[in-house]
Amino acid sequence: MEPIIKVNNLRVVYHKGTTAESVALKGVSIDVNSKEFAIIFGPSGCGKSTLLYAMTGIERNVDSGDIFVKNKNVVKLSAEEQLLLHRKDIGMIFQAYNLIPTLNVIDNVALPLIADGVKRAERKSKAMLLLSRFGISQFAERFPQNLSGGQQQRVAIARALIGDPDIILADEPTGNLDSQSAKVVMETLFNLNEEGNKTIVLVTHDPSYLEYAHKVFHIADGCVTKVEMRNNMTVRRELTKNVNLPVDLLQIKRASSVESDDSVADEEVFLIPRR
Amino acid sequence: MCFCRNWHSQTMFGKDISLMGAPWGEIERDLLFVGWGEETINRAFRNVRLEASRKQARTIRSFWSVKKAKKVVARAAAASRMRMNDILRFAMRIFKVRPGRTILTILGIGVSFGTIFFLVSLGYGLEHLLLRQISSDESLLTLDVFTNNQDAIPLNSDSLSSIKNVEHIEKAYPVVNPSGQVEIGDLVAEADFYGVSESYFGASGERFVGGESFSDGDKTVVLSSVFARIFNVSNTGELIGKDVYIVLYLSHKNIIEGTEDIQMVSIEEPLRVVGVVDDPAGNRIYVPFSLIANLDIPYATVKVVVDDSSNFGTARAAIINMGFNTRAIVDTIEQADKIFKVFQVILALFGITSLVVAMIGMINTMTIALLERIQEIGIMKILGVSNGDIRRLFLFEASLMGFLGGTSGLIIGFFVSRVFNIGINFLAKTLGGNSVELFYYPVWFVVVIIAFASIVGFATGLAPSHKAATMDSLDALRYK
Numbered sequence: 022m023e024p025i026i027k028v029n030n031l032r033v034v035y036h037k038g039t040t041a042e043s044v045a046l047k048g049v050s051i052d053v054n055s056k057e058f059a060i061i062f063g064p065s066g067c068g069k070s071t072l073l074y075a076m077t078g079i080e081r082n083v084d085s086g087d088i089f090v091k092n093k094n095v096v097k098l099s100a101e102e103q104l105l106l107h108r109k110d111i112g113m114i115f116q117a118y119n120l121i122p123t124l125n126v127i128d129n130v131a132l133p134l135i136a137d138g139v140k141r142a143e144r145k146s147k148a149m150l151l152l153s154r155f156g157i158s159q160f161a162e163r164f165p166q167n168l169s170g171g172q173q174q175r176v177a178i179a180r181a182l183i184g185d186p187d188i189i190l191a192d193e194p195t196g197n198l199d200s201q202s203a204k205v206v207m208e209t210l211f212n213l214n215e216e217g218n219k220t221i222v223l224v225t226h227d228p229s230y231l232e233y234a235h236k237v238f239h240i241a242d243g244c245v246t247k248v249e250m251r252n253n254m255t256v257r258r259e260l261t262k263n264v265n266l267p268v269d270l271l272q273i274k275r276a277s278s279v280e281s282d283d284s285v286a287d288e289e290v291f292l293i294p295r296r
Numbered sequence: 297m298c299f300c301r302n303w304h305s306q307t308m309f310g311k312d313i314s315l316m317g318a319p320w321g322e323i324e325r326d327l328l329f330v331g332w333g334e335e336t337i338n339r340a341f342r343n344v345r346l347e348a349s350r351k352q353a354r355t356i357r358s359f360w361s362v363k364k365a366k367k368v369v370a371r372a373a374a375a376s377r378m379r380m381n382d383i384l385r386f387a388m389r390i391f392k393v394r395p396g397r398t399i400l401t402i403l404g405i406g407v408s409f410g411t412i413f414f415l416v417s418l419g420y421g422l423e424h425l426l427l428r429q430i431s432s433d434e435s436l437l438t439l440d441v442f443t444n445n446q447d448a449i450p451l452n453s454d455s456l457s458s459i460k461n462v463e464h465i466e467k468a469y470p471v472v473n474p475s476g477q478v479e480i481g482d483l484v485a486e487a488d489f490y491g492v493s494e495s496y497f498g499a500s501g502e503r504f505v506g507g508e509s510f511s512d513g514d515k516t517v518v519l520s521s522v523f524a525r526i527f528n529v530s531n532t533g534e535l536i537g538k539d540v541y542i543v544l545y546l547s548h549k550n551i552i553e554g555t556e557d558i559q560m561v562s563i564e565e566p567l568r569v570v571g572v573v574d575d576p577a578g579n580r581i582y583v584p585f586s587l588i589a590n591l592d593i594p595y596a597t598v599k600v601v602v603d604d605s606s607n608f609g610t611a612r613a614a615i616i617n618m619g620f621n622t623r624a625i626v627d628t629i630e631q632a633d634k635i636f637k638v639f640q641v642i643l644a645l646f647g648i649t650s651l652v653v654a655m656i657g658m659i660n661t662m663t664i665a666l667l668e669r670i671q672e673i674g675i676m677k678i679l680g681v682s683n684g685d686i687r688r689l690f691l692f693e694a695s696l697m698g699f700l701g702g703t704s705g706l707i708i709g710f711f712v713s714r715v716f717n718i719g720i721n722f723l724a725k726t727l728g729g730n731s732v733e734l735f736y737y738p739v740w741f742v743v744v745i746i747a748f749a750s751i752v753g754f755a756t757g758l759a760p761s762h763k764a765a766t767m768d769s770l771d772a773l774r775y776k
C-alpha cells in the first residue's frame with residue numbers, strides 16, 4: 022500500500038543565497054503509512070517543525086524534493102487544493118495551542134468549518150459533539166484565556182478533528198503542559214490512532230513518548246539519522262489496557278491510568294469511537 | 297459533441313471544478329461516457345477545482361444542460377468561502393478587542409466628517425437664507441431699466457410704451473424718484489420718494505415688516521422702517537394708519553441756459569400709511585405712481601418683468617439695444633454664487649485637511665490591528681481560511697469603521713449645528729433681530745457623507761488587507 026505521507030529527499034533552505042542562508046533539512050526522506058503513529062524525534066533546532074509544516078504544503082522554502090500527502094504533491098498544490106487539504110485532510114495541533122483569543126471555544130473549534138462556509142447549526146452540533154467527547158462542553162461559550170492549558174489543548178485537538186481529517190500533525194503538543202495534562206493529551210492522541218484510525222505524526226524531543234509510536238524518525242541537524250520501527254505490540258496493548266479500551270461510542274471513562282493525583286481528579290479522557 | 301462545446305465555453309466563466317476527494321477514475325469514466333473527449337476533460341479541469349463527492353460526480357454525469365452545470369459550479373464555489381454573516385461577526389470583534397481604540401478611531405473620522413457636514417450645511421443654509429431674502433420668484437424675472445442721460449435717451453412715457461412692445465415682456469411700469477419732505481403731526485423729515493405701481497413690491501423683493509402694499513389709485517403711502525425712529529414711535533406697527541403730508545422737489549433743467557429750477561409741489565390731501573418695509577437706513581417713501589403721474593417727472597427706472605427666465609437674456613439685450621442700461625437681481629445672485637463658490641472651496645480645504653488627519657489615524661489603527669493579529673492570520677490560514685476571506689475580513693472591518701465614522705459624523709455635525717443655530721438665534725433675539733435657520737441639510741449630502749466615509753474606510757483598509765492576504769502563513773504563524 023502507498024504510504025499516506027511520503028517525503029522524498031526534501032531540502033529546505035531558509036534565506037537562500039543570502040549570508041543568513043541556513044539549511045534546515047538536508048535531503049530528508051520518510052514514509053508514514055496510513056493509520057500509523059509516527060514520531061519525529063530529535064534535539065532542539067534539528068528541523069523537526071520544519072519537516073512537519075512542510076508536510077502541510079505551507080513551507081515556501083522547499084529547495085528540492087517532493088512531499089506526497091494522500092498521493093498529492095503538496096509542494097505544487099494550487100491555493101484551493103491547499104485550503105481543502107487543511108480543512109479536510111490534515112488536523113494540526115501546536116505546542117502553544119494557537120487558539121484565537123477573540124473567538125469563543127465553539128467558534129475556535131468550528132473555524133475550519135467556518136472557513137468552508139458550513140452552516141451555523143451544522144457546525145455547532147459537530148463542535149459540541151467533539152467538545153463533549155473531550156469533556157469540555159461546559160466551556161463552549163468561554164474564551165480560550167479562561168481555560169487551563171490542558172483544557173485549551175483539548176479545544177485545539179477538537180478543532181483539529183472537526184473536519185474529520187485522516188491525518189493529525191502535532192508539534193510538541195505537550196510542551197506547555199504539566200505532566201498530568203500532557204498524559205491526557207498523549208493518551209487522547211494514542212486513542213485517536215488506535216480507535217479512531219487516524220494517522221498521527223508527532224514532533225517531540227521527549228523520549229518517554231516513544232513508546233506510543235509505531236515508527237520513530239530520529240533527526241539530527243537536518244538529516245534522518247535513524248528510522249526505528251518499534252515492534253511494540255505488547256507495549257501498545259498494555260497502554261490500551263491502561264486507558265480502558267475499548268469503549269463504546271459516547272461512554273465516558275475516568276482515566277484510571279492516572280495515578281490518583283488529586284490535582285487532576287477532574288481530568289477525564291474521552292475516547293473517540295471507532296468509525 | 298454539442299455538449300462538449302457548451303461545456304467548453306462554460307469553463308471560461310469560471311472558477312472551477314476540482315474533484316478532490318472524489319473517485320477521480322470513476323468520474324473520468326462517467327465523463328468519457330457522456331461524450332467528453334480526454335482533452336476536453338483535461339482542459340475543463342485544468343484551472344478549476346470543485347470538491348466533488350460521488351453524488352456530485354453523478355450530477356456531472358447528468359449535466360445535460362449548461363444551466364445545471366453552472367448551478368453546481370456556483371454552489372461549489374460558494375461553499376469554499378466564509379459566509380457573509382461570519383465575516384460580519386468576525387469583523388465586529390474590533391469592538392471587543394480594543395474597544396477604546398476602535399471608538400476613538402471612529403470618532404476621529406466622525407469629527408472630520410462632522411466638520412464637513414457642519415460647514416457644508418451652513419453654506420447651504422446661508423445660500424438658502426440669502427436667496428429667500430433677496431428674491432421672490434417674480435424678482436428673478438425683473439429687470440431695472442434706467443438711462444445715463446435723460447436728455448439724449450429720455451426715459452418717459454414714450455420710451456415706456458416702446459419698451460412694452462419688446463418681445464417676451466410681460467409688464468413694464470415706471471418708477472419715479474423725486475426727493476422731498478414728509479410731515480407727520482408737527483414733525484418734518486427729508487425723504488426719497490418713489491412713485492411706483494403696486495406690482496413693484498412683488499418684483500423688488502421688498503420685505504414688509506408691517507401692513508401691506510397699496511393698490512394703484514389709492515391715496516396711501518408705504519414707509520421704510522427707519523421712520524419709526526425718525527418720528528419717535530417705538531414700534532414700526534404704530535406708523536400704520538397715521539396720516540402724512542408730502543412735498544416733492546421737482547427739478548427742471550434748462551438745457552439752453554444750463555440752469556436748473558427747483559419747484560416744490562405739495563400734495564394737499566393727507567396720505568394714510570398702509571405698510572412699512574424693512575430698511576433701517578434709507579428714508580424711503582413709496583407713493584402710488586397714479587397719484588403723481590400728472591407731475592410729468594422723468595422716470596428714474598422702468599421695472600420690466602420678463603415672461604420666462606429662458607427669455608430673460610433676449611429681452612434684456614433688446615432693451616440694451618435701445619440705448620438703456622439695465623440692472624437685475626440675477627446679477628446680484630450671480631455675484632453671491634461666486635462668493636459661495638469661494639466659500640465652498642474653503643470648506644473643501646478644511647474638510648480635506650481634517651479628513652487626511654482622520655485617515656492617517658485610521659491607517660494607523662488598521663496597521664496596528666494587523667500587527668497585533670499576524671499570528672491569528674497565520675492560524676486562520678493554516679486552518680483553511682482563504683486569502684480572499686482574510687482580505688474581505690480586513691476590508692470589511694475598515695469599511696465598517698468608515699461607515700460608523702460617517703454616521704457618527706452626521707450625528708455630531710447635526711447636533712453641533714443645532715446648538716450653533718440656537719445660540720445664534722438667542723443672540724439675534726437679544727439684539728432685536730429675527731430668528732433665522734442658518735443650516736440646510738440636503739438629503740443627497742447625507743447619503744454622500746455615509747457612502748464617502750465607507751469608501752474612505754475601504755480605501756484605508758486596502759493596504760493592510762492586502763498585506764494580510766498575501767502574508768506567508770508559516771511566517772505569520774511563527775510571528776511573535
Ligand SMILES: Nc1ncnc2c1ncn2[C@@H]1O[C@H](COP(=O)(O)OP(=O)(O)OP(=O)(O)O)[C@@H](O)[C@H]1O
Pocket residue numbers: 035036043044045064065066067068069070071072226
Ligand atoms: N524562518 C526561519 N528563518 C531562518 N531559519 C529558520 C527559520 N525557521 C527555522 N529556521 C532554522 O531551521 C532550523 C530548524 O528549525 P526548526 O524550527 O524546524 O527546529 P525544531 O527541530 O523544530 O526545533 P525545536 O525543538 O526547538 O522546536 C533551525 O536551525 C532554525 O534556526
Ligand SMILES: [Mg+2]
Pocket residue numbers: 069070071192
Ligand atoms: Mg519546533
